[in-house]
Amino acid sequence: xxxxxxxxxxxxxxxxxxxxxxxxxxxxxxxxxxxxxxxxxxxxxxxxxxxxxxxxxxxxxxxxxxxxxxxxxxxxxxxxxxxxxxxxxxxxxxxxxxxxxxxxxxxxxxxxxxxxxxxxxxxxxxxxxxxxxxxxxxxxxxxxxxxxxxxxxxxxxxxxxxxxxxxxxxxxxxxxxxxxxxxxxxxxxxxxxxxxxxxxxxxxxxxxxxxxxxxxxxxxxxxxxxxxxxxxxxxxxxxxxxxxxxxxxxxxxxxxxxxxxxxxxxxxxxxxxxxxxxxxxxxxxxxxxxxxxxxxxxx
Numbered sequence: 222x223x224x225x226x227x228x229x230x231x232x233x234x235x236x237x238x239x240x241x242x243x244x245x246x247x248x249x250x251x252x253x254x255x256x257x258x259x260x261x262x263x264x265x266x267x268x269x270x271x272x273x274x275x276x277x278x279x280x281x282x283x284x285x286x287x288x289x290x291x292x293x294x295x296x297x298x299x300x301x302x303x304x305x306x307x308x309x310x311x312x313x314x315x316x317x318x319x320x321x322x323x324x325x326x327x328x329x330x331x332x333x334x335x336x337x338x339x340x341x342x343x344x345x346x347x348x349x350x351x352x353x354x355x356x357x358x359x360x361x362x363x364x365x366x367x368x369x370x371x372x373x374x375x376x377x378x379x380x381x382x383x384x385x386x387x388x389x390x391x392x393x394x395x396x397x398x399x400x401x402x403x404x405x406x407x408x409x410x411x412x413x414x415x416x417x418x419x420x421x422x423x424x425x426x427x428x429x430x431x432x433x434x435x436x437x438x439x440x441x442x443x444x445x446x447x448x449x450x451x452x453x454x455x456x457x458x459x460x461x462x463x464x465x466x467x468x469x470x471x472x473x474x475x476x477x478x479x480x481x482x483x484x485x486x487x488x489x490x491x492x493x494x495x496x497x498x499x500x501x502x503x504x505x506x507x508x509x510x511x512x513x514x515x516x517x518x519x520x
Contacts, residue, residue, distance in 0.1 A: 307333040308365050316371040320353045324369060327351065336361050344369075352395045378420055379405055381412040381439070393420040413442030423448065425466050432473055433482070447492070456482060459490045468494060 253259050279285055309332050313321040327347050330339070341359050348357040348369060355372045362368040374396045376388040388396035388405070395417075399405060409427040411420070423440050426448060430437050438451040448465055450458035460468050468491045476482045481489070481499075488500035 305365075306336050308336050308339065308361055308367050309333045310365070311367040311369065312362075313369045313371060316354075316373055320351070320371065320373060323351060323353070324348055324371070328369075330367065336365075339367065352397050355390070355394075376405065376408060377424060379408050379410045380416055381410055389417055389420055391420060391424060393417040409437070410439030411442065412439060413445075415445030416440075416442040418445070419448075422465065426450070426460075426469055429466060429470050429473065432477060436482075452482070456486060457488050459488060459492050461492050461494055464494075 280289075308330075311325065311328070311330060311332070313324050316324065328344055339361065341361075345357060345359045348354055348359065348371070353373055355374045357372070358368075358370040360368050374390040374394060376396050377391040378389050379399070379402060380387045380389050384398070386399045386402060388399055388408075389411075390396055402410065409423060411417075411423050416423070419442060426440060427437075430450070433450075433452065436452045436454075436456075438453055441449045441451055443449055443459075447462040448460045450460060450469065452458070458469065458472055472481075472489060472491065484501075486499050486501055490498045490500070
């Protein structure tokens with residue numbers, strides 16, 4: 222029996238030495254290869270890292286970088302110089318001939334020029350900075366034309382100040398200077414401190430001056446608070462700070478009823494609505510005193 226046991230043990234030892242099962246390290250490596258994170262690193266991260274390292278190594282050479290930049294510049298120049306990107310004309314729409322000429326002088330562009338070399342944002346800032354321009358659109362339209370669409374400010378009043386006569390729009394924004402009033406006889410004239418800040422109120426007053434329009438010389442802002450209506454023959458209507466349009470309408474109605482402004486008056490003071498006063502001219506004052514003297518002598 223003993224020889225058989227020895228032979229069995231030796232056979233078992235041989236079988237154990239030729240066991241096909243993997244080792245513990247190999248088993249763990251196989252398990253690691255099956256994890257999603259490891260597979261992602263091997264398939265994505267490692268190739269990207271190797272590619273990045275290769276590019277970094279290549280770009281570390283000054284000659285390689287210079288050659289690459291020159292290649293990009295040549296490619297860009299080739300694309301930008303193509304005929305379909307060449308702008309050949311400038312069109313200014315919505316502007317008067319004078320404003321259009323000012324825009325062309327403010328934007329000295331040498332045509333033809335590549336559309337990539339046009340700074341449309343800076344051009345837009347230059348155009349809208351002009352006093353006569355209310356809004357503008359700058360773009361390159363089909364046909365390789367630089368299109369500038371303008372909305373001009375419309376003059377609404379004439380302002381007389383230290384710099385002479387200036388045109389303002391309905392909001393009080395400056396439109397531009399003018400030499401004489403004869404070029405804009407249909408526009409009212411304003412003057413005084415802060416007059417440009419109260420243009421809408423001046424226009425409202427101007428609308429109700431129909432019966433006095435032929436005698437109207439303008440509106441003067443007093444103390445940046447209220448208006449004086451200036452008429453010919455040295456007459457003035459002093460309007461209150463509150464509700465000046467209504468006060469002027471009452472004055473016009475009174476003038477139409479009794480021809481008040483046709484008399485020898487210098488000032489009609491409406492600053493106190495409940496107590497309007499008038500200031501007579503020198504001849505009327507002397508005549509009144511003479512009448513009082515005669516009456517007093519007769520008594």
